[in-house]
Amino acid sequence: MKQKALVLSTEGDSAVIEVARVTACEGCHKFKEGEGCVACSLFDLKRKMTANAVNEACAKPGDVVYISTPSKTVLFYSAVVFILPIIIGIAFYFLASLFTDITAILALISVAAVILTFVVIHFTLDRSASGKKMIRIISVCKDNTDITE
Numbered sequence: 613m614k615q616k617a618l619v620l621s622t623e624g625d626s627a628v629i630e631v632a633r634v635t636a637c638e639g640c641h642k643f644k645e646g647e648g649c650v651a652c653s654l655f656d657l658k659r660k661m662t663a664n665a666v667n668e669a670c671a672k673p674g675d676v677v678y679i680s681t682p683s684k685t686v687l688f689y690s691a692v693v694f695i696l697p698i699i700i701g702i703a704f705y706f707l708a709s710l711f712t713d714i715t716a717i718l719a720l721i722s723v724a725a726v727i728l729t730f731v732v733i734h735f736t737l738d739r740s741a742s743g744k745k746m747i748r749i750i751s752v753c754k755d756n757t758d759i760t761e
Contacts, residue, residue, distance in 0.1 A: 613686050616753065619675045620662065627667040627749060629679060630660050665747040676753040685746050692733060701726040 617629040671677045704725035708718050 613681045613683055614750075615679055617663075617665070617677055617679045617749075619667075619671045619673050619677055619749070621673050622667055622671065625667050627665050627671060628662055629665050629677070629747070629749070630662050631679070632660050663747055665749050667749050669749045669751050671749050671752050677749045678751045678753065680748050680750045681746055689737065692737070696733065697726045697729040700729045 615631060617631045620628045620630055622628075665679055669677060701722045705718055705722040708721040712718065
């Protein structure tokens with residue numbers, strides 16, 4: 613996955629970059645008006661986020677750069693965040709149905725399993741990804757255009 617970013621600071625072969633949430637927000641009409649998207653508003657997310665990257669292009673603070681993340685990494689994290697909770701919720705529904713036939717209890721157990729899965733994923737992914745630099749700065753943009761383009 614390739615995207616533009618703004619270099620905020622550098623230290624050695626590392627850089628702190630600011631990335632626009634373009635792919636997550638581009639379908640929303642509020643994003644096109646220059647605001648955060650509806651999902652960002654609901655979850656109090658920002659339109660731009662910061663990340664650490666390997667500075668392979670020797671970029672300097674203020675440079676607009678192209679960054680790259682391996683597609684398989686993006687797909688893996690997407691599957692973990694979006695598909696795993698659904699699978700866990702369905703599994704707990706069928707597991708609980710072995711013990712009770714009350715629909716409300718089955719639904720409550722499924723929802724609790726999904727929420728618990730999200731909590732576990734949040735803490736696990738934050739811990740496992742915090743030390744790794746999966747994002748690489750591959751080149752500096754020649755024209756330093758806006759990162760949302």
